[in-house]
Structures are given as structure tokens and as C-alpha cells.
Amino acid sequence: MSIAKTVVSRPTTIFIAFALLFGLGVFATLNLPIDLYPEIEPPILVVYTSYSGAGPEEVERMVTRPLEGTLSNVSSLEKLSSTSSKGSSMVMLTFTYGTDMADAANSVRDNLELVKRFLPDGADTPLIFKFDPSMIPIMGLMVTGNRTPEELREIAENTILPRIEQVPGVAMGSVSGGRQKIIKVEISQNRLEAYGLTITQIKGMLASQNISVSAGSILDNGLSYLLATSGEYKSLDEIGATVISYKGGGVVNGQLEPSKVVRLRDIADVYEGYRDEDSLVYVNGQPAVQITVQKQSGKNSVQTARELRKRLVQISKEVPQGIKITEIFNTTDIIENSINQVTSSALQGALLAVLILFIFLRSVKPTLIIGITIPVSLLFTLMLMYFWGLTLNVMTLAGLALGVGMLVDNSIVILENIYRYREKGAKLTAAAILGSQEMINAILSSTLTTICVFAPLVMFKGQLGIVGELFSGLSFTVVISLSMSLVVAMLLIPVLTSHYLPLTTRVQKPLSGFLAVLDKPFATFFDWLDNAYRRAVDRVLRHKVATILVLLSLFIASLIAIPQIGYVFMPEQQADSVTLNVELPIGTPIAETEAVLKQIQGILEAELQGYKRIILSIGQRNLLGIGGAASVNKGSLQITLPEFKERIDSAETMKNKIRAHFNDFPGATLSFNASSATMRIGSASPIDIIIKTQDLTKGKAIADKIAQILKEKVPEAKEPSIDLKDGLPQIELVFDRERMYALGLNVYTVGNELKAAVDGVTATKYRTSGSEYDVVLILPEADRSELPDLDKIFVMNPAGQKIPLASFASYKKTTGPITIRRENQGRVIHVTAGTNTGAAINKIESKIRGLIAQEIPAEDDVVIEYAGDYQQLMEYVGKFALIMLVAVFLVFGVMASQFESFRDPFIIIFTIPLSVIGIVVIYGLTGEVFNILTAVGLLVLVGVIVNNGIVLVDYTNLLRKRGLSLHDACVEAAGNRLRPILMTTLTTVLGLVPMAFFPGEGSELVAPIGKTVLGGLSFGTLMTLFLMPVIYAIFNKRADERKARAEARRERIAAGVTRKAATEVSK
Secondary structure, eight states, X not given: OOHHHHHHHOHHHHXXXXXXXXXXXXXXXXXXXXXXXXXXXXXXXXXEEEBTTOOHHHHIIIIIHHHHHHHTXXXXXXXXXXXXXXXXXXXXXXXXXTOOHHHHHXXXXXXXXXXXXXXXXXXXXXXXXXXXXXXXXXXXXXXXXXXXXXXXXXXXXXXXXXXXXXXXXXXXXXXXXXXXEEEEEEEOXXXXXXXXXXXXXXXXXXXXHSOOEEEEEEEETTEEEXXXXXXXXXXXXXHHTOEEEEESOEEEXXXXXXXXXXXXXXXXXXXXXXXXXOOEEEETTEEOEEEEEEEOTTSOHHHHHHXXXXXXXXXXXXXOTTOEEEEEEEHHHHHHHHHHHHHHHHXXXXXXXXXXXXXXXXXXXXXXXXXXXXXXXXXXXXXXXXXXXXXXXXXXXXXXXXXXXXXXXXXXXXXXXXXXXXXXXXXXXXXXXXXXXXXXXXXXXXXXXXXXXXXXXXXXXXXXXXXXXXXXXXHHXXXXXXXXXXXXXXXXXXXXXXXXXXXXXXXXXXXXXXXXXXXXXXXXXXXXXXXXXXXXXXXHHHTHHHHHHHHHHHHHHHHHHHHHHOBOSSOOOOOSEEEEEEEOOTTOOHHHHHHHHHHHHHHXXXXXOSOSEEEEEEEEOOTTSOSOSOEEEEEEXXXXXXXXXXXXXXXXXXXXXXXXXXXXXXXXXXXXXXXXXXXXXXXXXXXXXEEEOSOHHHHHHHHHHHXXXXXXXXXXXXXXXXXXXXXXXXXXXXXXXXXXXXXXXXXXXXXHHHHHHHHOEEEEEEEETXXXXXXXXXOOGGGTSSGGGGGGOEEEOTTSOXXXXXXXXXXXXXXXXXXXXXXXXXXXXXXXXXXXXXXXXXXXXXXXXXXXXXXXXXXXXXXXXXXXXXXXXXXXXXXXXXXXXXXXXXXXXXXXXXXXOSHHHHHHHTHHHHHHHHHHHHHHHHTOOBOHHHHHHHHHHHHHHHHHHHHHHHHHHHHHHTTOOHHHHHHHHHHHHHHHHHHHHHHHHHHHHHHHHSOOTTOTTTHHXXXXXXXXXXXXXXXXXXXXXXXXXXXXXXXXXHHXXXXXXXXXXXXXXXXXXXXXXXX
16 A cells, blocks of 8 residues: 555644644744754863973973973864963864864863873963853843942842842853952051061961961860861951061060060051953943853853843842843844844745745645645654754754745645646546555655755765754754655655645636636736747757757856855854954053043944944953953953844944044054954954064064065055054062072072062952952052162061161063964964955955965065965865765765656756756846855855756656657756746745845855855756757757667568668668
8 A cells, every 4th residue: 555545545644643743843833942052162272381480482382382292182073172371371282073072171181181291390280161152151241320330240249140040041240340349458558668577477367367277176065066267357457456476575774674665557458459450341321330241161151141130120129229230242142133133034035935825726625735835844843853952043944944935845846736636527536546655766766866965965964064064953953844844744744635725726616707807917028938938949959050050158157257256164154243453562550551442432422323332341351261360451342233124234334334443543452353243254354364484573574575565555454453462561670699698598488579569469368248358568658669669678587687778689660471272283373364254255365375485585484375265165165065065965966866867857957057047147136245154155056056957858758668759858847847947846846936135144154055056056047948948959869869870770670581681771
């Protein structure tokens, strides 16, 4: 018994099964996690080693190089890069995508064990960090109100942050802006001198007086009590009353005099103060405190943000009156907007597909049946995605949007065939069984051809790196949705047409009255279209050579146009914010950085239109939280944009307006970075020139020259920058070691005393009302701000003598060491730059290479290499060419097994290259440039475009078996199959129109795929409709002639006639 017969005979079973699965699909859809992109784990490990006091060259020689030598043996390692700075080494290991990072971390750990004993004594144990995308904050909050920034910070740290960190999914939060509250003990230099004390001595006294010691337990009346000394300070007065020294005393004039007690308050001011400012936050010019929130690894961003928003409503009721918590950025908004945008594109596409069906069929029931199959197939797909562990993101949704147009194709083919049987007068059950049975093989092979295209994408996923990770989600979704549409077409359509929505045609129910009048022009038009197409095919078949020459010349012209249109690696994404980074020379005080940023903010407020808020922040910390304090010479201005529809200036317009003022600030380096939510796929910068040399001075000179060339002669290259920065201005203390030995001093003691005097030192902690504050000892600002103040600092030797710094040390002004960067065990300097949106990277790259070759002489010890987007694009184009080849072979294999012929699939394959004409035309008309997503679109096209060819060739073969001549079979098949081909093509093409031409926020990554499939399929269908009959006729004419000759030969041999005799007879 066939599938169709079984299905039609058991309608209730099928209906119940589909109803249950539908319910399960609804449940899965509501619980499907949402994200912007698939969960991509960057295969990066960082090995961080601290080596205090060592300069970069020593760190490179003693730590970085031994580590690199050992770690280069780790398997699956793609790239090894390192940074050697003053006091620290950071080695970054990049693995190939698909590497098990737990195994990689174990392998790194084992290798570190081998090298540990060769590291210098002063170096700490190397730490391994895994690079985690969840380090990027998902939400930023600002705390404002009628308080000082310091009070706001205290409320944020003590009240708001602990409650935020309790929210499920939140890992941690960090507070910036305002100064940290401390207990300040300010001791003047004169008092220290007068009492013969040093800061480190006072630190020791305070620490020993503020301590709780557990003294064991004691028994009393049969009960055991814990014994503890409660020796912690209870108030500031207690701190001030601490005895830090004794003065005088002993036997004076024969009398024993007690020594005088010296208390802390005698020589120092003890008060509640604040640490020196190292971070500032202003929101729209108002001082504020900012809280950035990070999610836990593996948790869903959108769900975490929803939970956090709920909790914030509660927290805002618990904070003091007048304190306001406002959301300043939220990376999950762009996720929801993007998802909504792609969802609406998919829905609009589905509606357009249903509309096309209605126009062609002009009947409510068939349109309704197809209309039912779309949500059913989609829900089944979402259900499988849920159980497969996929998230609903821009990529999987793009797969659904691509699939929407194709979902209906299988159902249309079966329904149209059942409809034909009903028109011939067949009964409902017979029409449903015969109509679906005839077409099951055809839809099975056409679905298989499309699925086969995505198989190589998954097979070569590892080689494609991050692009493979991105598109594997899209591939799975298309494969699942097409498989589901096949199941629905084979099982649900026959049941609906025969039982639940009985199919009637004009034969069973002729139209009457107004409906008949309305239907007549449509019927006439479609009959005219069929006949006109038959005539056109007849004409084309009579002028085969001319048709092929015209198409060939179009194809060659389109190939020539490809480099003229140009390429980029990835399309730019619409950001929901613009971040301007400002870097002033190293050593710039925070007040000066603030003044420059405020000046820039004034220009932005005057010129930019339609922004939501401007957040000014100074004091940026390292992302990994390692490598030192905040840099007060760096700041940023984040401009938040309103909803997509409400924007006046786009992010790109804003950038161009800001760029016009870059030269107004000659001492500052200004650059843009990507929005926190959108991720830059590809290399870190579109333009990346690598200078490899051991001589950093020479390398820096060449890098400066290249940056100058980019600035002056390549206007398309934006914000060129060099990653080798000048050193920090520093005062170096030169010790006279012999003199120090004679005085009984060592470098460690002197260094600690100096740090305590200039930078302050934390002596102990002061706890009150559940809060804990550092007790910081420091000299007043006036005693530590100028160079001569260093002469007044003195150090105590073991004999209790006060030794001034000037007696054994001199100082000189120098610049500190620079950071040394290495890649694959050699020193490198990167010159990077951005590009304008849509600027063709191939044209810019060739221009830059020409200028560098012309203006920078070649040197033996300097190698200049090119990375960046162009390099990656070329790499990926090669990989995609291989994938395309594999896809074409797979498609060919499926068709060959269906037709049991090598000739027929070869005829169909001809339409694939010619679809390039349609792609070039659509990109040329819209003014877009090609990118790596065009290749993905082309891949999808390979699987889709052959489906029409399969239908046409299959039907032509059938007609020839029925005895029609080659010419007549080609014309008749073309006329008969025109309507289903047009229906399936138009549903797919119109399903893609919203995605291709109305991109919104977040859908920039899917628009090029839509455009490519739409352009290629539109033109490719024309190829199928006109070129296919021509190629079919050419190939089969030769085959027929060979067949006729073989037949004549067999007859001649059977008759016993020689070839010569047969030739003479024919003459």
C-alpha cells in the first residue's frame, strides 16, 4: 500500500497526530530562547603572567618567549600572539573553530607545567583565562538624584548592586563614576620629620591595633564559650587616639620621667574622605554613576534582561527618595528589534506567497489549504529547533524567512496535481491518492537537491571559522523547515483535500453571476500567457544558436561587471549607538581629559540630530580586568540612538558629522568602535597592515609613514592608527647601591616608603554599619605634587636613623618602555584603519598596496604583510568555491539517480551559472556591493534553481514517452508546466522581497542572501523557461540521431546486409 493510500484512508489519525504536534510546536515556540546571533564560543585562551618590576624587553625575553616556545606545540592552534608590557606578559592562543576548549585548556595547562620551572623567580604562576562573550555587558544603568556623585556611588555599591547580582542570570555588576569613600589619614611631611616617624611605621602600628583574634574556647557552668578579642576600631575618634609612638621619658636630672605618648591625631588629620578620581561619568552633561551588568556564561541575554527589568522596578522603591535608576543602554533591545524585523519580513513574505496562489488558483479552498501548511510547517520547525537546542536568532530566522517561500512549493506541486485530477472529473479520494502518488518522487528529489546544498556548509563548518558557526544555524533551519514541508505535503495535503476541506474545481462547482464575470479576465489572461509562452518557445527552438549567443554574451558581460561592483567582507550593520573613543597623550591628568571630552560633547550637542542621550565616561579598564588601573588619559562618548523608526541621523551620518571635527583636536586620537550589541565579523579592522621586524624603532618609523599615506592619499581609509604607542613619561630613581649598603638600606624598603608617601598606602579596614572602608595613609597634596618634594622624603634604617632620599638617590626624566607585540613568535606592529560603509574593499586594498610599494623602500629585515577584510574575503571565496563545487556534485547526483541518466541533470545544471546575470543586475540596480553573504545566497540558489528544471525535464521526458516528437514535446511541456513553475518561483521570490529590500535593524546580515536568491531565481527561471528547451532539444537531437543510427545498424546486421551494400542502396 502506498503512502498516499494509507494517509487518505486514515484521516482521523493524521488529524490527531498533527493537532498534537501543533500544540507541542506552540509550547516550544513560546519557550524558545532568543538571541541576536547563535551562541558562538570564541576559541581563544589567554595566558597571563605577572613579573613585577621588569621592563617589556626583559618580560619578552624571560617570560613571553619561553611560554610561546612551549605553547606553540598545542594541537589545533591557529594563531599565537602576545603582548609584553611593563610587569606583565599576555599570550593569546587562537584555536580553530570547533576545537573542544576544555581539552585545549588542559593541553595548555600541561604545557605550562613543563615551562614553569624555567621562568624567573620573580614571575608569578601563569593564569589561564577563557575568552567569554558574556564578559561584554548586556545592560548599563545610571543612578542620578539630588546627591553628590560620591553619595550616589555609595548607594549604588551598597543598595543597588547587591540586589542586581541576585537576579537569575546576572554574573556581576561594576560601578563607575563618583569617588570611592575611604578613611583618610593625612600626615604632613613636617610632622613626620618632627616626630622622627615614617608612613610605613605608622601603617604597622595601625594594623596591629585593629584586629580581632580568636583565642580558642573556655568552659563555664558546663557550657563551652568561644573566646574572641574584639579589637576593631568602633569610631574615627578611636583611630585618632591610636598611640603610634612614645617620645622622651627615661631618667632626667636623676628623676624617672614617664615618656610622652604620641597619638595619631597629634600628627595627622583623620577624616572621611575619597580616593583620587580615576573614573567619571556624565549623562547629558549631568554627573552620574554608571552600573554595567554582565550575564552569566551560557545564560540567555533576553531572559536575563527581562528578569533584571522586573527587579529594577522593585529596587527603585527601595532606594532613598529622589534617587532615580535609568537604563542607558541595553544590548537586548537590538536583539528584540532585529527578531521582530526579520519575523515581520517572514510574515509579509508568507502573505505575499498566499496572495500569488490566490491569483493563480482563483479559489478560496486551495489557497486556504496552502495557507494552513505555512504555519504548520513553521511550528514543526520551531519545535525541532527547541529540542535541538537552537536559539531563535537573526540567522535561524533568516533560514525561516528563506524557507517561507520554499515551504509552499511541495504543497503547491501536490495540490496542483490533485486539482488537475478533479478537473478531469476524478472523485475526491481517487484524486487525492493519484495526485499525490504521482508527484511524491518529484517533490522528494527537489527537496533533496535543496537540502544537499546545505550539507557541505555543515561539513566544512570547521574550515569556515566564525562564518561557519553563524551559518550552521541558518542551514539547520532551512533543512528542518524543508523536511517538515515535505512531511506536510505528503501527509496533510491529501487528507485536507479529500476530507476536511474537500477540493472542488470549476467542473464540480461552476462559477455564476458576479464571480464568473470577475474570474473570466483572469482565466483569459492565463490561457493567453500559456499560448504566448508556447509560441515563444517554438520561436526560440527555431533560433537556438542566436539564443545561446545572446545569453553567453550577457553572462560574459556580468562576469566582467563583478569587480566593477566591488566587494566588502561583511555588510555594515545598523548600530543602536555610536561610541567615540578619545585618547590623549599618556600622562594627561583626568581634569584635562574631562575638559577635552566636554568640548567635543558641546560640538556633538550642537550638530547631531535625534539622539537619545550622550554618555561621557573617563577611565576605561581592561576587558579582562587584568593589567592595572583605569587609564585617565582615555575617555569615550557614547551616543545612544532612539528606536529605528524615530531616527533622524543614522549612526553613519553621525560618524561623518563627527569626523569633520577630528582635526580640531590635534593632540587627541579619535576613533569609533562598534556598538556593543552588533558584532564585527571578520578581522578586527577592515584595513590591517602588518609590519614584521625585530627593530621596533625602524618598524615604528615605517608604521608612521604608512599611517601618513593612509591619512593623506587614501580618503576611503578612516581613522588610521598604530598599535605601538610611545612610552609613558616617567621619573626614574637611580640608586647609589654602595651608599645604600653603607646606610643599611635595601631597594624594597625604599620603594615601599616612596609608594606610601606619594600614592598612599592602605593600613587597615574600618567597619561600620555593615560597610567596610579602607584606612589610607597619605601625605597632603601640597607635600607630594612637585619633584622637589621627593627630597623631603626620608627612610628609616634598622638602627632607627632617618635617611633622606636625596642622600643615596638621584633622578632623571625618561619615557617608560613601550608594549611589545608578537605574532607567531615574531615582533609585529599593526597599522589599522576603518572604511566608509559600502566602500569596495578590493579597490581600496589595491590602491593601498600600490602606494606602499611605491613610497616605502623594501628592506631586508622588514616584512610588510596585509591582513584585514580583503585577505579574509579572498580566503573565504576559495573555501566557498570548494563548497559550491561539492554542492553542485551532490545536486547532480540526486538528479542523476532520479532520471537514471547523466544527460538530463547536465541540461538542468546549465541554468546555475546563468543565474549570475540576475545577481549582477540586482546588485547593480540597488548600488550594493558583493560580500561573503552573496556566496551563501548563491549556494542556496544552486539548490532552489534546479527545482523548476527538474519539473520541466521530467514532464518533457513523459511526453516523449507518449510519442510526441522532440520539438512538440518541448513546446507542450513548456506550456503545461508554466503555471506551476511560475507559482513556485513567485511564491519564493515574493517571500524574499521584504527581507531583501526592506532591511531594518539587525537584518543587514540576511538582506544580501535574500537579494542574491531573488535576483538569481528571477533571471534563472527565465533561463529555465527559454534556455532549457533549447539545450534539451540540442542534447536530445544528437541522442536521437545516435539512437536512429544504432537502430539502422541493428536492422542492417539482422538482415545480413554489409555497410557498403547499404550505402549503395541508399544512393
